[in-house]
Amino acid sequence: MISSRSETTSDREPALRPRHDLRLAPAAVTAWGVAAWCVGQSSRVTLVAAAVCLLLAVVVSRRPVVVVTACLVGAVAASTAWQLAAVEGSPVQEWARQGVVVDAVVEIAIDARTYRAPGGEGIVITGAVRAATSRLGGVADAGRVTLFVSGPAATDVEASRLTVGRSVRVSARAAPAEDTHEVAVLRVVDLELLPGVPWWWAMSEHVRAGVRGAVAHEPLAPRALVPALVDGDVGAIPDDLDEDFRRSGLTHLLAVSGTNLTIVLASVLAVARVAGVRRRWWSLLAVLAVVGFVLVARPEPSVLRAAAMGLVGVVAIGVGSAGGVRALSVAVLALLAIDPWLGRSPGFVLSVCATAGIVLLAPPFADRLRWCPRWIAVAVAVPLAAQVACTPALVALSGEVSVVAVLANLVAGPAVAPTTVAGLLGGLLWLALEPVGAWSGTVAALGARWIVAVGRVAGGLEGAAVGWAGPWWLSLLAVPLSVAALWWMLRRPVVAIGVVLALAVVVWRPPSPGWPPDDWVLVACDVGQGDGLVVDAGDGRVVVIDTGMEPGPIDRCLDRLGAQRVAALVMTHADADHVAGWAGVLRGRQVDAVVTGPSGGPDVPGIPVATAAAGDVIEAGQVRLEVLWPQDRDAALGEDRNDLSLVLRLEVDGVRFLLTGDIEPQAQRALLRSGADVSADVLKVPHHGSAHQDRDFVLATGAEVALLSAGRDNTYGHPAPSTLDLLATLGAAWWRTDLQGDLGVVVRDGRVHVLTRD
Template structure:
């Protein structure tokens, strides 16, 4: 059966236009006008071509070629013009001047919100930590800032304290929250992040058509999570899309084993529900029209229950179109229906263009429609058809989605397909039985309990597969990241499919084989050199080269400046904030941090305080030095206005951060020398959970020697090297510290020559391994087994003084 691909180019044009314009909405109007003009020109060409054929111009036979080309351009331009018009119309509504001004001023606001997602723990994007708060999506409907009230309609993400007693805001409820707004990147689905500083209170309850779903969702989640182990925690996600009970460890295991699409409700769940209703209707001998109506009503209720996330929305709309075409007696074909739905959804909401969930849902569906059938036919030549289908379905979805997944994690899952073969058949069983149990809870709680126990079995099986696969050695292979990685993988996948799926009687395709061989050799050599070099350098690696979930120290890559995070569980400390709020915000978002329990500003140089806007309104306690001028005092006032307790720190001050003990070694309170600028940098130590660390700010050699005399620091495991690795260092201090890791926060191609050869030689002479953010990106330290340390960096780079051998890859365990 041939594929109908006529809408491929228009769909790509719409998607590309939406993806570009939501990042630059100010030009959307001009682009829309231009595209409408081009579309009008195409219509004119088509009309002239048609007239030419009617009056039999000499060129009329050739006009068919132009007619086809113009029709294709017309569809592309019309679709792109529609989405450009939508961006131009909606962008000012989403981000009005009142919201932009409130975010820019960093002043506290009172916001009225309508909630439209289930509150979940604010988990880290890397690792398995949580922020101790909840996050939820909402629409900002009213904002009160500096005495001015404005009515708006802006999508935001709210970070707030978890409600006492476990009662979180419900979908559809209206709340008022006191907090601070911070802009997101252009093109993000939410225009701003709202960090709540005061407990929200309710203004209005959800409407009845949402309240029933809220109550049903809450009852089911409570009943399911009372079941034992990971199976009970995973079941609400499989059945109704509630992932709030999924632990960070299980979530990481699901992602590592390529089973994360099963963690929450996706488009496949909608298909399962529709298929179940249609089969039930056939068993009850209902007329086709009644089965379609019943399926549509069930789909509507299911979408409300599980919330219309992008993948669910795509599947629901596609199912609606398919059912409508069946009802009209003209069943549609899968690929055109998918492309039509993609165009419609992107025109109605262009901000879906950069949504990973939406992209993966579309690609997975396309893979199943286009690739799964031919793969199954090829595989069935060597195995039973049922087994071939079982392998072809997850393999097709994996192949289609992997180019996008590379953007999220530059690695290839080695066991992804086997894991899906093992876990995939259990997902529909858990979904159907779990959903029936959910619906039965209010009326037949006893029956529902039995059904929950049955649904727990496939849910626990999926969790067990994920946990087992995630622990297998080498389950992810390295691959180039970014656009080049996507391009290479996409080309390699297409060429492989061209070779594999050619019919047995087809002529050999030499050019795909040749290009594929070049790709395999080239990329294989790249990956092999990376792996081989890493193994040759390493003592041992953290599991799967993954970011260590139990990390304690993270040096952000924020250019020429300092911003280092110290963590214990959900408690976070931040030493300095770097030169740029945007760079710091990116680092904190990567680490999943929304609240800073302890902020230390070592001194008032711009490369240490310039990024403070990123944390205003998010700090509990701030330790600062003696203010040198009115600007420094103003900084203190801004922190205080944002809800922070500001204290001047000096030698002898101490406290705790979670289970870590901190102590201030420098400066000396009341002293008259070396108390300002670099020599007055606050020097702090942290001790606990297997790591003792010291942070030296920008102390020079004279101040470092004075520190040794009045506050001998003793041995440490980690040192934040002073002054970005300048030459003004005390060899005696570093010899006393004898740290195993030296973190150097430094900018690429800085004009100071940091880190200097002198400093790198000092570190190497005392056995301290240097990790520089300019070469290795974010550098993270975690406690290992038997007193070892684990060092993880974003990039592989040589460490140590010039001429020394390269020591480690991106992950290393040190004794």
């Protein structure tokens, strides 16, 4: 008995106290911080930092750990200084400061992306200048630039053809770059796609095209997700799916990570084993697989991190591994030496944090779950460890924490590997024999449908994500507290299951006592940086005025209000932060009519659309909206869309609401000159409370209550202090969605009251 007990304890000891080689961890963490700081400094300052590190190594030469750390950090700092000096020494940077016109040949480094530009879509390209001339001279290999292509130049070329490895000839005006990694920003007036592309990039693009072709016959969501899983191609991911994945903690599936590479390497080595390839050739096959993976997935931060870890793992095949922490440290140090700007990359931060969490926390978490079957314990421990480790980064990036992430990853996880393998195989087969590739693509799409369903359901839950109220750095304290709580709870089945069930109830129907108020008239939904207003039309019907940027927030707001039918969907103007979330209004609801202003709006299939202007009346249920602006329903689309916003007046029980869209001072003054009655009791402040307000217009409203719809911590500074001062001069009390969440307006005995959900 004594012998048996001794063996059991010995067997469990590695799981209970895993031994990690932490000697390189201080160097990796310090180098990360130094690199992130140095890329914001000049090359001279960074060179001094490198010298200080080397001096420290000499002074404390008797402490090997300090010496190694100082030398490695100094090497990263020296590499950063050299790269910064190359940027600072580029003549194109001086051209940018002078704003000269540049003719350049640029090799594309990141696949082109589209963006919303005045007059239509624009294209943004990141690449390296191979040759450039201006009135100030000529230069070759001048550094990294970002190209913004809009207007006629953007319509003359397809963004899908502007892929990595191709070269373009541009004529552009140079402007200073905000990123120290780049020598200039080029605003392109003329672009020509040059022939020829290196064969390795051409092959990688063929594979990517094959993956897309293999699932081209599938519905949008799986058709978009399979390429994202296989090679990180997220160009077709719809906004609503991206939002659901973010809330459900599945966003990592839309960025290539170590999981993707692990699946690829496992598949390659499995085939090698079946084919009888000797073990000594496995490392070579794995290296080739890593190289091919980078070419197909593109050399972006998460891909490079995954590739670096893969190469470390390949070395371990032959010479053994000193531990996961050591492998991760080597990868971080190598990547920062090559590209120190990765230190500030969100993808890099999340990838490293997740890997560190899995390496350090997943084994002990799984051991604490020994009351479960081993496969369940591991399946729970891995996403749980990654989520805990990534919490500070997620809070800093999004201001939210996903509550359902662990469960969503647990349910979706089994489908990821088969979908990825089938998608990659389908892409390769599609290049040779399209029907066979399409069959494999169908198999991949089955897994993708399951993952999409999990993301939709989990992301659509009311309590799927919770906002972080305090500064992000407080979340750093949450990690050790969470680890301690989980360490205690996971060993106790009754407690663990009870907590999970309680969380499930809260996530499914989070408590909102008193919301919505029974007599609500209008609710300003918290849709982030945008507008989303809902007016009660009686009998479970509502009128929705604007929808915000994403479908999820307006959908959840309507669910909270019990809205079953939308009598009218009114879009004040065509800016994305007012109309892009329209699909959320249609989720499980009938929409009777769509009304837009002269600037138009998105095409909502199967629903009649009317264009409104001053003098029109929108009647829906018990709601009557008078249109005060704009005066011309055929206003030219070239005009400012903000000033073409519909301005609406609503009256309920003698209380007037003035809903102003995004009109700015020019339109505000014109509206006053038109003689329209703009007096109101409740004012929806124009343009999210921006500083662009006409004082006379705001004072003419005489409003007692002001509603401000803006996103938490938005980069526009909305609402502006000057606008809040103006409202104080007016004597209006104001409420803000960015601070108080949904705002409900009720009218009781002829008086206005505002209630908040938060």
